[in-house]
Amino acid sequence: MRLKLLLIACLILLPLPSLAADDGYGYPITGSYEATIMGTPAPLMPEFPARMNVRQLVLQVIPDRLKPPIFFYDEGLRCTFAYQKQKAPLVFLIAGAGASNQSTKLISMMKALYQAGFHVITLPSPTHANFIISASQSGIPGDLTEDAADLYRAMEVAWKQVQGDIEVSSFSLGGYSMGAAEAAFVAKLDEERRVFNFRKVLMVNPPVNVYSSAIRIEELLKQIPGGANKQGIFFNKMLSKFSEFYRYGNFVAINDDFLYAIYSERLFSHEQTAGLIGLTYRINLAGMIFASDVMTNSGYVVPKNRVLRSTDSLSDYFLVSTHLSFFDYFNEYFYPYFQKRRPDLTKEAFIESQSLRSIEGYLKSSVKFSAMANENDFIVSKGEIDYLRQLFGERAKIYPRGGHLGNLEYKENMAYMVDFFKE
Amino acid sequence: MMTVTRYHACRMIPALTLMLSLPGCAATRANTAEERPMHSINEFRDQRFADVADPWEGFNRSMYRFNFYFDKYVFLPVVTGYEFVTPGFVQQRISGFYNNLNEVRNLTNSMFQLKGVESATTLGRFLTNSTLGLGGMFDPATKFGLARHDQDFGKTLGYWGASSGPYLVLPIFGPSSLRDTGGLAVDYGISYGIYTAVDPFPNSSNGLAISAGISTLGTVDARHQQSFRYYESGYPFEYYMVRFLYHEKREIETGKAPVE
Numbered sequence: 001m002r003l004k005l006l007l008i009a010c011l012i013l014l015p016l017p018s019l020a021a022d023d024g025y026g027y028p029i030t031g032s033y034e035a036t037i038m039g040t041p042a043p044l045m046p047e048f049p050a051r052m053n054v055r056q057l058v059l060q061v062i063p064d065r066l067k068p069p070i071f072f073y074d075e076g077l078r079c080t081f082a083y084q085k086q087k088a089p090l091v092f093l094i095a096g097a098g099a100s101n102q103s104t105k106l107i108s109m110m111k112a113l114y115q116a117g118f119h120v121i122t123l124p125s126p127t128h129a130n131f132i133i134s135a136s137q138s139g140i141p142g143d144l145t146e147d148a149a150d151l152y153r154a155m156e157v158a159w160k161q162v163q164g165d166i167e168v169s170s171f172s173l174g175g176y177s178m179g180a181a182e183a184a185f186v187a188k189l190d191e192e193r194r195v196f197n198f199r200k201v202l203m204v205n206p207p208v209n210v211y212s213s214a215i216r217i218e219e220l221l222k223q224i225p226g227g228a229n230k231q232g233i234f235f236n237k238m239l240s241k242f243s244e245f246y247r248y249g250n251f252v253a254i255n256d257d258f259l260y261a262i263y264s265e266r267l268f269s270h271e272q273t274a275g276l277i278g279l280t281y282r283i284n285l286a287g288m289i290f291a292s293d294v295m296t297n298s299g300y301v302v303p304k305n306r307v308l309r310s311t312d313s314l315s316d317y318f319l320v321s322t323h324l325s326f327f328d329y330f331n332e333y334f335y336p337y338f339q340k341r342r343p344d345l346t347k348e349a350f351i352e353s354q355s356l357r358s359i360e361g362y363l364k365s366s367v368k369f370s371a372m373a374n375e376n377d378f379i380v381s382k383g384e385i386d387y388l389r390q391l392f393g394e395r396a397k398i399y400p401r402g403g404h405l406g407n408l409e410y411k412e413n414m415a416y417m418v419d420f421f422k423e
Numbered sequence: 424m425m426t427v428t429r430y431h432a433c434r435m436i437p438a439l440t441l442m443l444s445l446p447g448c449a450a451t452r453a454n455t456a457e458e459r460p461m462h463s464i465n466e467f468r469d470q471r472f473a474d475v476a477d478p479w480e481g482f483n484r485s486m487y488r489f490n491f492y493f494d495k496y497v498f499l500p501v502v503t504g505y506e507f508v509t510p511g512f513v514q515q516r517i518s519g520f521y522n523n524l525n526e527v528r529n530l531t532n533s534m535f536q537l538k539g540v541e542s543a544t545t546l547g548r549f550l551t552n553s554t555l556g557l558g559g560m561f562d563p564a565t566k567f568g569l570a571r572h573d574q575d576f577g578k579t580l581g582y583w584g585a586s587s588g589p590y591l592v593l594p595i596f597g598p599s600s601l602r603d604t605g606g607l608a609v610d611y612g613i614s615y616g617i618y619t620a621v622d623p624f625p626n627s628s629n630g631l632a633i634s635a636g637i638s639t640l641g642t643v644d645a646r647h648q649q650s651f652r653y654y655e656s657g658y659p660f661e662y663y664m665v666r667f668l669y670h671e672k673r674e675i676e677t678g679k680a681p682v683e
Contacts, residue, residue, distance in 0.1 A: 073491060073654035100657050130657035232470035239472075243675045287658045293460075294659075304458040311484040315471075316464045318660045323467045332461060 023400045027407040029263075032376040033220075033273040035406030038263050039104075042256070046411040048111040054082045057121070059157045061135040061150075068294055070308040077134040079158050080107070080122045082114045087167035089199070090119040091421060092155055094186075096177030096405070098284025100124045105176060105408050112414040116422060119166055121158050125179055126150055127284075129291035139295035140337050141288060142329075144210065144354055148185035155186075156195055171196040172421050176405060177379075180206035181356060184369070188362050200421050203371040205405050208384040209355035214326040216379050220278035221325075223271040228325060231279055238272060286321035289329055290314075300333050356391070363391055370395040370420050372413065374402035473667035477590045486592040487662055491653035493595060502646045514647065516560040521644050523552045523559020527617060528610050532574035536582045541572050573676075576613075577606025581677035590666050597651075598669040 028044070029035040058076040067074055080101050091113055095106045101124045110120045124131045126147040132139055135154045141147060173196075175183035180203035187201045207213030221228040245267050251258045262268070268276065293300040294308065301320045302308065339345050352358060363369055371392050373385055380388075389396050397416055399407060407413050477483065506514065526549040533542040548564040548571065555563045565571065580602050581587065588601030599607065624630035654661060 071659075072488075074657070078657070102655075124657070128657060129659050229467065230469055232472045235472040236470055239671065243671075246675050247678055287660060290659045299458050299460050301460050301462050303460050305455040306457050310488055311481055313480050313484070314660060315480070315663065318473075318663055319467060319469075319471055320462050320464055321660075322472075323469065324462060328462075 025400050026412065027399070027402055027410045029403070029406060030401055031270070031273075032374075032378050032401070032403040032406075033270060033277055034263060035376075035401060035403030036277055036378075037273060037406075038259075039406055040409040041260070044411060045108070045409045046112060046115075046414045048108070049115045052082050052111065052114050053085070054080060054114075057081050057158055057161055059134070059154065059161060061154050061157050062137065065134065067133060068308065069310050070294060070312065070314075071129075071133050071291075072310050074130060074133045077154055077157075078102075078124065078130055079154075080110065080120075081158070081162055082110055082120045083162070083166050084114075084117060084119055087169050088117055088119050089170045089172060089421070090121065090159075090166070090168045091172045091174060092158075093120060093122045094151065094173075094175035094179030094182050095123065095125040095128065096175075096179050097125055097127045098281075098288060099179075100128050100130060105405060108409045108414070109174065109176070109417065112418055113421065116418045118421065119168060121155075121162070123151065123154060123158075126182065127178065127288045129287050132288065132291040132295055136295075138337075139292055140334065141292060142210070142334055142354075143338065144181060144185045147182050148189050151182060151186050152189050152193065152195075159196075170199045172200040172202075173198045174202040174204065174417070174421075175206075176204040176408060178207065178210065180204050180371070181210060184356060184359060184363060187366075187368070188359050191362070198368060201369050202417060202420055203369065204408060204417070205373055205377055205379070206356065206371060206388075207379055208357065208387055209351070211330070211351045211354050212381075212384075213379040214330075216381075217278060217281050218326055220274040220378070221282070224275040224278070228278070228282070229323060231275075231282065231322070232319075234275055235279060238268065238276060241267060282322050282325075285326065285329070286318065286324070289324055289333075290317055290321045292333075298333065357387075360391060367395075370397065372397045372399070372416065374399045374404070374407065376401050377404045379404050473663050475590050475666050475670040476588075477666065479589060479591065483590060483592040483666075484662060486594055487653065489594055490592070490597055494653055498595075498646055499652075502643055505643050506647060514644075517640065517644050518648055519552075519556070519562060520559045521641050523549065523556065524641075526552070526559075526571075528614065529572055529574040531613055532576055532579045532610075533572060535576070535579045536574070541574075544569050545572055545574075575603075575606055576609040577603035577673070578677045580606055581673070587670065587673065590670060598665055600670070600673070603673065 026044070027035075027040070029038055057079040059079060061077050078101050093106055093109055093113075095101060095103050099106065101122045106122045110122055113120050126132070126136060127141045131150070131154075132141055136147075136150050137153075138146060173183050173187060175181075183201055183203055184206070187198050190196050190198050218228070221231065224231060224234045226233065242262075245262065245265075246258065249258070249261060251261070290301060292298075293302050297304060299305075301317050301324070308314070335347060335350060338350060356363060369392060371388050373380065373388050373396065375385060375398060377385075385398060389398060399413070401407070402410070402413075509517070526545055530542060530545045530549060533545050548569045551564040551567065551569065552559045552562055555561075577600070585602050587603065591599050591601055591604055593599050593604060593607075596607065618634070624633055627633065656664070658664065
């Protein structure tokens, strides 16, 4: 316990003397990759409610959906619903790429908003297997326009399910990372459909263009010796390093103390940290590719027409899917699917459509938006940060550091989020 | 028409029978021949990560699925009922009580591993929490700086050089390995031996019923303390991630570095 306090104290105090003077922002972790992996130390998070009224929703979004036996456990789209007893505004929250409705970051946002008196419904990312299986019309995720339509349908079903139980004064919307970009497209769709009339829309660390952000994440894997195709060797090496550190460090268990020690002792180099982030991303992407391939019977990694039973080994598919890059998915699977339906669609035009720029007129004109971003977020370029500034003006809140989502749970960031939805 | 009826029939089967696999439902697509996928394993020359010896994967996956259904229809409803009728304060005291009983297991295994300081610490914890902590319901020992060291016979075997052996998913207990399953049996044997020697209810004719009640509540409490839910991540390769995390955590905590 004392060790833990000491470590946290080091973590918080050490970088401060140099930083406090210039920007007055208290989030302590300076490195972009390090912040992304470490997130926010618990003492720097806001106080969350001890108890919440919360329940799981399992939604039948697409009636009579046939699910392959390998996904026997998937009983519908899973959303988390936190509700107030009195009349309150309802906020929908969308998870980032590959994340479920219960991802830690999403649940933290939910808790902070619940604390401030909101009803909240969290949704998994359209790139999460549960969404692909239960809520994606095409089964092919990643297109902002189609994902927004799927999300909108899911939100309508969720609302129908709970509207008898709660009183709602208004609707708002939020999302982080890819979920933030999707939130923008959902809001735009809502201007036509008018089911919710979203009052406020918050985008936390959005990519400006999904394609270029994916390129930047793939770049991280290039820092691995031998590149992404040797990620298995790299991972196993990092694992030995991790184990040895534990073994000689006299730790009691794999817990926060241990993880902070990894950071404070700089166990992994900057490049290795980058590689680990890239690998995490690939592991997520693999789940999406596999789920999509099975649902559409496309013969991409699973033989076409093979029916996987619930006890079949997926080991080889796991290895294959984790070795496929975003470019493989995009060029061999994703773009061809859209090109088949729209033969005149060029690749450039398609990439451009996966961007906030494609709806910038709308984003600029609507006062309901705000974007939170970090100067050192590696999924966006300096130019893209400037673009967000220019697009949203005063409604863009740019922090000097935090990496990608590392500072999302920092109390100042959470306070900004809550105030935005309140005002 | 045949297909439609078939699908309907499949969906009407009561949920419990889903524990058996569903080859019947799949018949519609199986008629068409399989085709080679665009990407297959032969393309990649790389080590597998998250790899663990798992020769009984078919059995393990069946058990993994069994545990999912057992949780869903038996275990979790009981745990939820327990959490509903028992105030949070009482739940914490009950957990403390059982965690304190498990210190006996921690102590015997620290001693088996000839770890002097750790054994003394654990003994100190057990004595402190049993007395000042009112039978373990409270944990003053941690405040006095006596950290908990979880030990079991599987770790003892590992400490003395036994490798984990193949991965094994046990019914109800969940992820384990051949070595840890043996360890589990030994730990149960030792507790049973101690229990018989101590004989806490010598004059009661209901001794058996009382001890059955205590171990049932212990099982419920253990599940209550364990937040893991089968398939909750929704990640299609969850089985491998769980297998990997279980295995590595055990390897690391046993004090052995993984094999290159």
